[in-house]
Amino acid sequence: MILLVDDRPENILPLKKILELHRFAVDTAGSGEEALRKVLNTTYSVIILDVQMPGMDGFEVANAIAGFSKAKDTSIIFLSAVNTEKRFITKGYTAGAIDYLTKPVDPDILVLKVKTLEKLYEQQQELRATQDSLRKEIEVRKQAQDALTERMQELQRVLSSLPQMAFTIASNGQLEYVNEHWYRYAPDSRNFPSIHPEDDICASWAAALASGTEFTQEVRLNELASGDFRYHLLRITPIKQQEVVNRWIGTFTDIHAQKKTAELLEQQVELRTNELLLKNTELERTNHELQQFTWVVSHDLKEPIRKIQLLNDTIKEKFLKDNPEAVSYLDRSIRSSARMSALINDLLAYSQLSVPEDFQLTDLNALLGELLLDFDDTITRTGAVITIDKLPPVDTIPTRIRQVFQNLISNALKFARVDEPPVVRIYGELIATKAIDGLPSPAGPFCRIVVQDNGIGFDEKFLSRIFIIFQRLHNRTSYEGTGIGLAIAKKNIDKHHGLISARSCLNEGASFILVLPVSQASRLRESDPS
Known part of the structure; x- marks a missing residue:
């Protein structure tokens, strides 16, 4: 911005118009005092100052402006129609003016001078901003260098206190610092300890150095005092700044005893x-x-x-x-x-359960259909009703799974309530997990099968006993049996890598629940991911 200072408005107006035509922002002041107030609040690139003014003349105003730090880059041009003698011109330059023009002034010359001084002012401001930026950069770098030096000193103190051999390597791969333990295996701080020929690390360390990745390897170092090779774990970690490796920190950890x-x-x-x-x-x-x-x-x-x-x-x-x-x-x-x-x-059946047999995909509905033929006489005699829902095919040992269903159906028919025909329902669904209460899943890897009856049931506090061999909850005179059937069922389900449990209340029937893997091959893959 340009400041015009003159006590005569008729002198200010034409100069202002000329400068504004050349796209300069122009401010005006009618006295030296007003000019000083404006300079205190506003930054000007050029001040065009009349010499002859009442109150403070131009020389006094220029001397006062020279004391303002805010105006140290501001250029002053004196304009005078009266004081044209050499002594006045000299006084103007001494007061800090850049130029001293006498009236009448050539407008084109004045505009050129103002443009030059405006450009000079902008360059000075850019230079000052650059200098400030450089000073800040230097200060930041100095602080970073001081912080880095302090960190290096702290790192060296830490490495010195370690019970391991510790060292740092410069970005070019040269040893930079070693702690006291280093000298148990190396005569100086310029070379690595002697490594067993079979544990050569040159190629692998060169690759890690080139790629900037952590390096780890077991090596045997020659202990200077004893001449023996001892096992150590070498680990060298890159220290990066802005994704650039500036040094490496390494340790040799003695693992001889563990090895x-x-x-x-x-x-x-x-x-x-x-x-x-x-x-x-x-x-x-x-x-x-x-x-x-x-x-x-x-x-x-x-x-x-x-x-x-x-x-x-x-x-x-x-x-x-x-x-x-x-x-x-x-x-x-x-x-x-x-x-x-x-x-x-x-x-005999129980003892044979340990004999290995092959699994095969089994149609459980067909197997149960054939099994029910064995119970025709009992079903007819008792008036039993047995329904079988659609069951998914499952990998089983058919003879073993047949034993399971044979025992469960036999128990359902045997432990019926007096004067009430047995009602047995067998149904199943796929579930997500190997759990008795697993959530249903259309593509689940396990199948839950329930054998439900309306018989005399049992108290669930005896649940842990019913699958143990020779354990009976009812006396032999009331219900026939050897107490081995459910033990055989459990052992068969264990052989299928499944689960068996029951839910029941006295006189409210019982539900025996089986959980089987749909595919034995996928079960093996899950148990052994390798």
Whole structure:
């Protein structure tokens, strides 16, 4: 902005118009005092100042402006029609003016001078801004350098206090600092410790240095005092500033004791593994012998029981028809023989559950349809109603899963309420997780199957007992059975890597719940991701 100072408005007006025509912003003052007030509040690039004014003349105003720091870059041009002598011109320059023009002044010359001084003012402002920016940059750099020096000193203090070998490497890969532990393995701070030939790190460290990535490797270092190679873990981490590596911090951690312990442990594990393999072979042989023994024993036990039953039936029919008391005793003996035979059969079935068998995709509806044929007589005799909803195909061992459903349906028909036909419903759905209460999912990896009846039920406080072999909740005189059926069911479900549980209340029926993997192959993949 340009400031025109003259006590005569007729002098100010033409100059103002000329300057405004050349796109200058122009301000005016009618006296020296007014000019000083304006200079205090506004920054001007050029002041065109009349010399002859009442009150403060132009020289006094110029001397006063020279003392204002705000106007130190402002150029002053004197205009005078009276004081044109050399001594006045000299006084004007001495007062701080850039130029001294006498009236009448050539407008074009004045405009050119103002343009030049305006441009000079702008350049001075740009230069001053650049200088301020440089000063700030220098100050920031100085502070950063001081902070970096302080951090380096702190880092060196920390590295000196470590119980490890610690060092720093410059960005060019040269050692910069090492702590006291370094000298146990290296004679000086310019070279790395001697590394075992089999643990050469040159190529891998060069690659990490070039890529700016962390470097880690186990190495064996030669201890100077003993001459022995000791295991260390070398870790070198890049320190980056604005994504540029400016140094590296490294440590050698002594892991010799841990390494030796691990080697000893591996030897012991290998030894123990071999022992276990031998034991496992022995157990397999013993198990095979036990299965053979079970078959032989069961056959030898079942044969005399069949003869006892046959002889008792023969005696009853031929010789004791007319002796009710003897018939009663024989019937009890026959029933006991039958229970013993059933018990032998169940024990034999239970012992065979450890024999490995293959899984195959099974149509459960077809399997249950065939199984119900075995219960035709019981269903007809009791008036039972059994409904089977559509079940999804599942990977099973068919003979084993048939045993499970056979025991559950048999129990549902056996433990019916008096004078009320049994009602059994079998239904299922896919679920998301292996859980009895898992949420339904159309593509779930597990299948939940429920066998529900309307029988006498049981108190759920006995839930933990019902799947244990020989555990019975009812006496033998009321309900037949050996107490092995649900134990067989649980062992079969365990063999399928599934779950079995039950929900029940006394006299309100029972629901037996099975959870099975739909696919045994996917179950194996989940349990062993490798």
